[in-house]
Amino acid sequence: MAKFVANVRFTPEGRQNILATCDRAASFTDSVAELGVSVRELLWSQGPYDGVIVFDAPSDEVAAAAMFKLGSEGNVTTETSRAYDAYEIRDVLTMLP
Numbered sequence: 575m576a577k578f579v580a581n582v583r584f585t586p587e588g589r590q591n592i593l594a595t596c597d598r599a600a601s602f603t604d605s606v607a608e609l610g611v612s613v614r615e616l617l618w619s620q621g622p623y624d625g626v627i628v629f630d631a632p633s634d635e636v637a638a639a640a641m642f643k644l645g646s647e648g649n650v651t652t653e654t655s656r657a658y659d660a661y662e663i664r665d666v667l668t669m670l671p
Contacts, residue, residue, distance in 0.1 A: 575612070575630040577657040578637045580644075582625035588649030598649060606640040624650070628657070 584592070595618070603613045606629075615628040631637035634656070641652050658666065 575610075575632050576634065576637065577614075577659065577662075578627075578629050578631060578654055579657045580627040580629070580641060580652045580654040581623040582627060582650045582652050584624045584650055585648060588624075591649065595649075598647070602644055606643065609636050609640055609643075611636060611640045627652075 588595070599616050603616065606613065610632045612630045613627060614630060615626075617626045617628075619625055629637070629640070631640060637654065637656075641654050644650060645652055
């Protein structure tokens with residue numbers, strides 16, 4: 575499965591409902607499992623982002639669907655990137671001249 579990292583920012587609504595953030599995170603993890611997404615880690619953070627989600631998905635399309643699902647609830651916005659472990663990036667690097 576492909577790995578992804580999503581940087582998360584609370585919307586004004588998400589900040590207003592901050593006390594429910596842990597429950598929403600658990601609900602998200604359960605709901606995207608139905609799509610075949612496995613949440614490896616869900617972290618709250620300080621700095622420019624309010625959180626980070628590290629997850630595996632069977633395809634880019636499924637990853638996008640999971641993030642659309644999360645964003646459609648109105649509590650967060652996300653910026654998602656494909657991520658590679660050392661073994662995967664070695665394969666990528668073999669393609670360079």
